[in-house]
Amino acid sequence: MVARVANQLHRNLEITGTLLGDLATGSTTINNVVVLPAYIEMRVALVKALAPYPDARRAVASVLHRIESKAADAIKVNAERGFAHASH
Numbered sequence: 001m002v003a004r005v006a007n008q009l010h011r012n013l014e015i016t017g018t019l020l021g022d023l024a025t026g027s028t029t030i031n032n033v034v035v036l037p038a039y040i041e042m043r044v045a046l047v048k049a050l051a052p053y054p055d056a057r058r059a060v061a062s063v064l065h066r067i068e069s070k071a072a073d074a075i076k077v078n079a080e081r082g083f084a085h086a087s088h
Helices: 002-020 037-049 054-086
Strands: none
Touching: 037 054
C-alpha cells in the first residue's frame, strides 16, 4: 500500500513538472513565441516607442492583445489536453 501511494505521488509530481515545463522529455520545441523573453522585450520596446503616437500605440496594443489572447487560449488548451492524457 505504501509503495502504491509513493508511486502515485511520484507520478503526480512528474505530471505537474511536465505541465510546468520543468521536465524535458526528448527535444524541446517552443511553438509559441509569445512566451519567449525576446518577444516580451520587443513588445515592451515597441509600445514605449509608440508613446508619442497615442492612436498608433492603441492600434498596436489592440493587435498585440488579440494575438496574445489567441496564444494564451492555445496554451491553455494544450495544457488541458496534456493533463487529460496524463490522467488516463
